[in-house]
Amino acid sequence: MFKKVSFVGAGSMAEAIITGMLAKGFLKSNEISVTNKENKERLERLVNLYQVDSSSDRGKVIKGADIVILSMKPKDIKDALHAIKGYIEPNQIVVSVLAGVSTDYISVELGLNAPVVRAMPNTSATIGCSATAIAGGKYANNEHIEKVKELFQTIGTTAVVDEADLHAITGLSGSGPAYIYYFAEAMEQAAKDAGINEEVAKELIIQTFVGAAQMLKTTKEEPAVLRKKITSPGGTTQAGVETLEKYKSQEALIACIKQAGARSVELGSAFQARSSTLK
Missing domain, CATH: 3.40.50.720 (NAD(P)-binding Rossmann-like Domain)
Incomplete structure (x- = not known):
């Protein structure tokens, strides 16, 4: 202690x-x-x-x-x-x-x-x-x-x-919560555009994130497997996922994480250089 x-x-x-x-x-x-x-x-x-x-x-x-x-x-x-x-x-x-x-x-x-x-x-x-x-x-x-x-x-x-x-x-977990909040913001806006009560939408969105995270943790299944289980051919989820793919959302998120990591390298470059010089 x-x-x-x-x-x-x-x-x-x-x-x-x-x-x-x-x-x-x-x-x-x-x-x-x-x-x-x-x-x-x-x-x-x-x-x-x-x-x-x-x-x-x-x-x-x-x-x-x-x-x-x-x-x-x-x-x-x-x-x-x-x-x-x-x-x-x-x-x-x-x-x-x-x-x-x-x-x-x-x-x-x-x-x-x-x-x-x-x-x-x-x-x-x-x-x-x-x-x-x-x-x-x-x-x-x-x-x-x-x-x-x-x-x-x-x-x-x-x-x-x-x-x-x-x-x-x-870039992955240090900045990660910000990416989750970013998606939550988008979902809240979509709910608002659809005329859903803001408080109701907020509760549903929060529980959706909590439930999805718990599924990943409890089932130990790969994210792709869990996604496919709720993506019925010709269904609503497929329509939504196809739109995400159309806008290259997965590629954008990967680039986002890589860029955050690159910024960490950039911020640390001066410190790395100095430590090498003074060893």
């Missing part, structure tokens, strides 16, 4: 993780500490909503933490690492939830061989339903990775992957 988890950065992902951990009872509010660069209103919000500890004194926040979670914006990572490097202890696990920033870059900028682990959760962490990919850096051993898994399993499911795969996974 952890005695303290500290966050450097207080954005939406930090809040999602905090919400999930507290909801699961994994940590108490006074076992979570948060700091950020300059947004004091943001810290006050987290303190007021979740009764966590906060301080602009980075040393105070980091001291005694089992895990230090880096959750600032990627563009602020260099300054943040330089600001905290004097406080990080070799036995602390540094966890980054930043897209594109390599573990090597973090280790080099911190200037010590502390274990660094990258985690790519998504915002469903807020309700304990995140899909989180985890990858350890060169100084992270199995024990460190297991501890990070234990933490992130409080906010959903986890999978340990190679760090090289995190760019693609960022």
